[in-house]
Amino acid sequence: AQSVTQLDSQVPVFEEAPVELRCNYSSSVSVYLFWYVQYPNQGLQLLLKYLSGSTLVKGINGFEAEFNKSQTSFHLRKPSVHISDTAEYFCAVRLKTSYDKVIFGPGTSLSVIP
């Protein structure tokens, strides 16, 4: 079975500073990888996804993530954060097979400090 680890439960960062949110996954087969963002009291919004091809994927709001197969990682980065980026970020995986659900990591709470 696949699993997702997000080592940092909380990440405080000053406004305009860079940030990296770490994600590692475990799976015996190939997976699709996702990052979702959840703003306070709101639903889940897809930030970006890795399906195949280039290992560097760009998403919305200036975020990007890099897939590293050898390290089974999919870290999320942003070069300069804004107050509005304060939210919960979930890394997620899905097996490249039919009828399979998305499995979420425990989430990382990003707090941007003015």
Place this chain on the structure above:
Amino acid sequence: AAGVIQSPRHLIKEKRETATLKCYPIPRHDTVYWYQQGPGQDPQFLISFYEKMQSDKGSIPDRFSAQQFSDYHSELNMSSLELGDSALYFCASSQGPWMYGYTFGSGTRLTVV
């Protein structure tokens, strides 16, 4: 663009009562997924349907049941509610269960008192 619609947005029920949550997928989406997100928790998969048939089952309590109707909307029925059922319930839809593109609704916040 049309999104996944969930109703109601908020629901307050007493212990041992029954609740029904509804999910209306994006038009032409035939697959629906239900997730439960407890306070401070990550979303946990409950159940999914493809073409009105259950396609996968996760950590859904026996007190809960769900179905997908002919118009592809889905309902999650929750009976004998417990305080621990208080959570945000998300529905997501996709065009086929093999598709990687999940779209989530805004969720129904259920509070059991």
